[in-house]
Amino acid sequence: MTRDLRTARYGAVLTFVLAGLMVGTMTVRIPALTDKLAITESTVGLILLAWGLGALVTMQAMRGIMARAGSRTVLRYGGPLTALSLLGVAFAPDLPTLLVAVTLFGMAFGTVDVAMNAQGSAVEQAARRPLMNGMHAGWCVGAIAAGAVGSLSIAFGLSFTANMALVALVSLPLTLVLGRTYLPEPPAAEDVQQARRRLPAVVYLLGAIMFFAFMVEGTVADWNGLFMRDVLGAPEALAALGYPVFEAGMLVARLTGDRLRARFGVKGMLTVSGLATAGFFTVVLTAATPLVAVFAMFFVGLGVATVAPLTMSLAGTATDTPGPAIAQTGAMGYAGLLLGPVVIGFLSDAMSLRLALGVAVVLGLVIAIASRFLPRPRAFGHTRVHRPEEGRELAQAV
Numbered sequence: 001m002t003r004d005l006r007t008a009r010y011g012a013v014l015t016f017v018l019a020g021l022m023v024g025t026m027t028v029r030i031p032a033l034t035d036k037l038a039i040t041e042s043t044v045g046l047i048l049l050a051w052g053l054g055a056l057v058t059m060q061a062m063r064g065i066m067a068r069a070g071s072r073t074v075l076r077y078g079g080p081l082t083a084l085s086l087l088g089v090a091f092a093p094d095l096p097t098l099l100v101a102v103t104l105f106g107m108a109f110g111t112v113d114v115a116m117n118a119q120g121s122a123v124e125q126a127a128r129r130p131l132m133n134g135m136h137a138g139w140c141v142g143a144i145a146a147g148a149v150g151s152l153s154i155a156f157g158l159s160f161t162a163n164m165a166l167v168a169l170v171s172l173p174l175t176l177v178l179g180r181t182y183l184p185e186p187p188a189a190e191d192v193q194q195a196r197r198r199l200p201a202v203v204y205l206l207g208a209i210m211f212f213a214f215m216v217e218g219t220v221a222d223w224n225g226l227f228m229r230d231v232l233g234a235p236e237a238l239a240a241l242g243y244p245v246f247e248a249g250m251l252v253a254r255l256t257g258d259r260l261r262a263r264f265g266v267k268g269m270l271t272v273s274g275l276a277t278a279g280f281f282t283v284v285l286t287a288a289t290p291l292v293a294v295f296a297m298f299f300v301g302l303g304v305a306t307v308a309p310l311t312m313s314l315a316g317t318a319t320d321t322p323g324p325a326i327a328q329t330g331a332m333g334y335a336g337l338l339l340g341p342v343v344i345g346f347l348s349d350a351m352s353l354r355l356a357l358g359v360a361v362v363l364g365l366v367i368a369i370a371s372r373f374l375p376r377p378r379a380f381g382h383t384r385v386h387r388p389e390e391g392r393e394l395a396q397a398v
Contacts, residue, residue: 016120016138018079020247023109028225032154044345052334062074132312132316199324208370209307219359228294274367284357344357
């Protein structure tokens with residue numbers, strides 16, 4: 001691996017770290033946000049809806065933007081804007097202002113999410129071996145750091161505002177430095193034309209699987225803390241640990257995911273991931289004590305972790321231009337991230353929060369079933385990144 005490629009790989013991983021840190025910081029302090037503005041669970045759902053809509057709007061627009069500008073340019077602007085918009089979330093004094101702030105935060109993050117996955121795909125294909133699970137492990141590191149910082153902030157009495165502002169001010173200069181590490185993707189006229197065409201069917205199937213996985217991830221990120229505190233009776237500091245423990249499980253899975261993909265293939269990994277997610281989330285919901293639930297969250301993370309990086313990696317090989325395919329898959333995935341927490345919020349008002357979270361168990365089973373409709377594992381290959389022609393063959397096989 002050349003020096004420039006190694007630098008680009010580290011830059012992409014660190015971009016995932018920062019993204020996980022910024023988003024994770026907001027999610028782990030949701031209980032503090034409810035106290036700050038005296039809002040209900042259904043209002044939390046509205047806030048998360050605004051964030052998700054902002055992300056989804058920009059993701060839907062990214063197919064053409066990525067084809068024209070490339071991931072490096074998008075990340076150089078989107079990273080700093082995400083950090084700045086997090087400051088707006090930190091200092092929002094009331095609910096209307098907060099809704100505007102989280103929408104802008106979601107819009108900025110939507111550009112970063114698509115672009116960092118496209119950059120990861122570019123690095124992966126330049127290296128000619130699977131690397132995307134390792135990239136997504138960076139997200140887990142950032143989310144775990146967010147949970148640790150959140151727990152320390154609670155222990156030292158830092159407010160929601162101070163916690164958000166601290167993370168935003170640390171992230172801003174780092175995004176500017178990372179902008180110098182990315183691989184260039186020269187835009188071409190044919191890329192723009194490709195972005196306007198209907199994508200291969202396999203892209204939409206992968207997007208659907210990612211949709212289900214992100215519904216689970218969003219449910220855990222946004223509702224786990226309240227479930228631990230309000231249903232299981234955990235102290236707030238312990239409740240805040242559920243999400244970073246979940247991310248720790250994801251980190252372990254993603255650090256080993258590329259090697260597991262080489263050995264077992266995509267189809268088998270996705271099937272096992274879905275079944276494990278359903279089984280261990282059932283343990284969380286039926287736990288007798290908060291400690292048992294926190295422990296089980298590790299295995300939920302272990303189960304669902306590799307779904308997103310696998311779908312993103314494969315989407316990046318489905319066409320000649322990975323950016324538009326990744327944008328489409330990401331947009332479908334984030335529709336799940338948007339819908340999941342909102343559904344839980346409204347269901348929790350209609351029934352109990354415990355029953356509402358049972359949706360995650362069903363989603364795990366759906367992932368396992370949907371993965372059986374993917375092409376044969378041998379079509380994906382294992383130890384190398386596929387040529388775009390093979391992605392088109394996959395599309396015909398679906």
